Amino acid sequence: MRRDVFQAIADPNRRAIIGLLANQKLTLSGVAEHFDISRPAISRHIKILAECGLVVVHRKGRERYCEARLDKLNEVSGWVEHYRKVWEQRLDRLDEYLTELQKKERDHGEN
């Protein structure tokens, strides 16, 4: 199974967990308290987030502390920057093409 930051943020619960941990370090139970879903389900989400590099889990005695690593999210913006540029340029072309197409139609209509 592919593990990357995109998979991490594909799930709304995981996005919420990242949001929660961005502000504070929390234990697993501390995270679970904020959600209606089961503790094992939270564990699964945390595990995936850890594998994607977005969360680090420290063990301290019997507790597990979860901490967010948000710099990993920058990977996403690299992709976004690339595509945004490509799209803007394509849409400029589309704009020109539509203008050209309508001009042709108009000229044709006048003849």
Add this chain to the structure above:
Amino acid sequence: MAKINVVAERGKQEIVITRVFDAPRELVWKAWIDPEHFQRWWGPKDYTCPFCQMDLRVGGKYLNCMRSPEGQDFWSTGVYREIVPLERIVYTDCFADAEGNVVPATHYGMSADFPLETLVTVTFEDSEGKTKMTLKHIGIPAGQMKELAGAGWNESFDKLAESLK
């Protein structure tokens, strides 16, 4: 579920572009779904689109090629998820080879962090005699999203979870 705002900056995980074209909606729609029209604009300035094939139906595939001024070809493929004539088109977008096989971004020398499959949604609306087009491109692997949201977590995930208990 508790209402918690995601801190990750909005707009960094997705692209949303709105454009108003001075053309009727029928024409803008046609420019997107008719290969002949599509090939005339698909690609940045000085790029060409030497190949475009569209099986325009939900579940149908497309394959197209964007050629750089230096002659490098960038093939892309995907599947139509939703088609509402003149209103909305949703499709997945992947890098491909000339045979239409999905390839990672590294195939084209781009970052391995690029998602394998992305989702593009284009909507068309009338706007004061012009056409407002909104494009949304998200880097969430659509296939995996379906997998995760579908039949629930598979056994391997359950096993992974065990180690966290």
